[in-house]
Amino acid sequence: MIVRTLKECIQSERRVVSENWESVRMLLKDDNMGFSFHITTIYQDTETHIHYKNHLESVYCVSGSGEIEVVGGETFPIEPGTLYILDQHDEHYLRAYPGQNMVMACVFNPPLNGQEVHDASGVYPLS
Template sequence: MIVRKLSEVQGTEKHIHSKGWDSVRMLLRDDKMGFSFHITTIHAKAELHMHYKNHLESVYCVSGKGEIESKIDGKVYPIEAGTMYALNLHDPHILRAFDEPMIMACVFNPPVTGAEVHDETGAYPALAE
């Protein structure tokens, strides 16, 4: 069994900071669960262009307000506490936080190693098995 507290992982090498967001990686590839689990903060007024070409992601908004825009069809969906979205088609998208941070619980498949940040296309790199 794996038991971790958010407060114990914050500020460690598993707490990744990047422009517009930071992510506490609570479960990683080395945990051998088949997915990774992160608590990610999207900073207030951030606009993030992302495209997970190598990963599927599901996100649940714990707090805050914002929106997600599909780069495929231009549709914009409101995000607030209690909203889940899944990027089941490797959907390129824009995630925007409004006037407060959005706290998100995120699951990635395949799992990430923990050090990933978005490349110039908005993706995490593919990992060799």
């Protein structure tokens, strides 16, 4: 059994910070579960280009609000209780509205190693 708290993970190398977001990677590839689990905070009033060519992701909004715009497609509002699933390696823009950060619970398959950040095309490398 693996037991971790968000508090202890925040105070470790499992917390990865970028200009637009921070991600606390609570479950990673070396845990051998076949997926990774993260609590990610999208900073208010930001836009992030993301294109997970190597990963599938499910994202549940815990708090805050914003939107996801699929490149060449629709824009969907995000608010607490919204789940979106990037099941087609969907290239998108993730925006957090002003006033409050968005806190998201995220699951990745295949799992991340832990220190990945988006490259210039919005991609996480395959680990």
